[in-house]
Amino acid sequence: MNIFISYTNNGKRSDVQVKIYIGVDGGGTKTEAAAIDIQGKVISRYTGSSTNPYVVTFEGAMQELMNVLDQLLAPLSSSISTYAIQGICLGMSGISTIQEKENVISSIRDYQEERGLSFPISIRTEAEISLMASLEREYGILVISGTGSNTYGITSNGEIYRVGGWGHILGDEGSGYQIGLLSLKTVIKSLEGMLPPTSMTKAITDAYDFSHISELKGYVYKSSIGRNDIAAFARYCVEAAEGGDLLAQSILQDQARELAETTTTLIGKHKELEQTDVVCTGSIFRHSTVFRNGFRDILLNRYPKLSFIQGRHNHSPADGGARLARKLYATRA
Template identity: 45%
Template sequence: MKIYLGLDGGGTKTDAAAVDSQGSVLARFTGGPSNPHAGTFNEATAELDRVVRGLLSSLPEKDIQPGGICLGMSGIDTSEERSLISMAVRSTLAEWPGELPVAVASEAQISLMAALGQEFGVQIISGTGSICYAFAPDGSHWRTGGWGHYLGDEGSGYSIGLRTLKAVMRSYDGVQPPTEITGIILEEYGFSRITELKSYIYKPERGKADIAAFAKVCLKAASGGDECAIRIVTEEAAALADTAAALLERLPAELRGRAVLTGSIFAHSPLFARTLRGKLLDRYPSLEFVDGTLAPPPSVGAALLARKWFGGPDA
C-alpha cells in the first residue's frame, strides 16, 4: 500500500501523520521538539528519526511503501538546513528501495493545506505568538507580524497575557477599577494575595509560555462580562486585524477572497474572532473567513501535501 507522510515539527512537540493514496488518515504519532534552534541540530534529527519510526510502527498494515514525505518545520529557514533535514529523513527511510521524495514546507503551507485542501491562501494566526501569512500558487509569499514577543506579537496569547498581568497590578494599586481577573488568578494559581504574582512571574524559569498562559484568564473574565478583560481582548483583536490588513494590502486581488483563522486564541475566544472579523470586514467587505481551528491538524496537512506533490495526477 502506498502511503504519504507528514510532520509538523516545532519547539515543543513534533506531530506526524500518514495518509493513504485516497487521502484518508491511517495513523498519527507525537514526539518531542524537533526545532533545531530549540536545542541542537543532532537532537532535532534524532527526534525526527524517532517520530518517523514511531509513526510507521503504528500503522495498521505493515505491507506499505512510503511515496513521499513533507516536513513542516519551524526554525528551518536556510537551504542548507532544509538539505540537512531532508538527508536525515531519507536516512531514516533508507530501507525502502529508491530515493524517497522529501519536501520541506512552511508551517503556513501545511496549515493551509489542512484547512483549504491547497497550500496557498491567507492565514491569520493567534496562538502564543501571532503572524499573518499569504502564499500564491506560483510560490510567491508574504508575511506581516511574527516579530516575537519583544518586537511584536500583537493579538497573541503572550500580548494578551502580559496586558492581563499589568492590568491586575494596576487594579491593585487603584489606578484602574477592580476587575474579575484578580479573583480568577487567585483561584487558579492558589495565591492568597495578588501581590504573590510578583514572585511567581519573576522566577528565572518563567518564560514566554508562562506569560501567555494568563491569556486564558483574560478570555474567561471577558466571557463573564468583565470590562477590563473585554477591553484587552477587543484591542488586541483590533491590533491583529491591522497586521492582517497590512498583509492584504500587498496581495494580488485573487488572494484577498478569504482568510483562514487559526490558533488557540481564535479557538477559545468568540469575542476575539468576532472583533477581528468585524474590523477586517470594515475594510474588505467581501472577505470570507474559514475557521481553521476546526480543520485537521497541520501534520495531516503535511501528509496531504506530500500526497499532492508526489502522488501523481490522481492525488
C-alpha cells in the same frame, strides 16, 4: 498519542503493500505528525514536543523530529504487513532560510539511512499545510494566533508573503504570549489601584494556589518560567472576557486590532490578497469570540471581498501536510 487503523483480512494483517504519505506540523510548543493512505484516511497520528530550533536548539529539534517519526511509524508494523512511505511534507516553525531547510533535509537523510528508508522530502511553510488542511489547496491567507502569531499570504500563482513571526520579544502581536503578559500586567495594576478590579485576579490566584495575587511576582521571575508559561495566562483573559470582564475584553480587542494591522500590511503586498479566503487558526481564535469577531470585523471593514473560512474539513495542519505530500508524490512508483 497514537491512533492507527488496522488493515486486516478476516482478522489477519493484509499482505497488500500500503502506500503512505506523512505530514509534520512542527511548532514551538508541540509537533504533530500524521500518516495517511492513498485514499486520504489517517492511519497513524502522533504528537510530540517542540521542534522549533529557536526554542530547543537545532540538535534538540532534530532529535525530537526523529522521535516523532519513529513513534508515528511504530504502530504500522502491527497493523500493516508492508507499507511504503511515498513522501513527507513538513511545515516547521523556525525553519525558513535555504540553509535551515537544507540542514533539516540532511538530518532526515541521516534518519533514512539509519532506518533503511528512502522517500522524497518537501519542506513547505506552515501556511501551505494549514491551507491545504482547511481548503484543500495551497493559496489564500493564513492568520495564526496561538502561543505566537504570524500571517501568510499565498497567491494562486504560488507567490508567498509573510508579515510577522518575529517571536515574543520582537513581535507576536495578537498572540497568546502577548495576551498572557498583558493579563499579568493588568492584574498587578488592578492590585495597585491604577485599574479597577478584574475577575482575572481571582481566576489566577485560584489556578496557581496563591494566597494573594502579589505572589505572582515570585512565580513569573523564576528562571524556569518561559514563553509558554506566560502564554498560559491568556486562558484567564479569554474566560474573563467571555464572562463580561471589561478589562479582559479590552486586552483581547486591542490585540485583535494589532493582529489586524499586521494582516493589513500583508494584504497590501499583492492585489489578489484583497479578495481571497482567510483561514484563522490557533488557540486564541479557537477559544475567544471577542478576539475572533474583533479581528474579522476590522478586516471586513477594510476589505469587504475577503471570505473568512472556518475550515471546510476537520483536518489538522499535519493532515494538511500529509495531503500535500500525497498531491506531490501520488504518482511515485
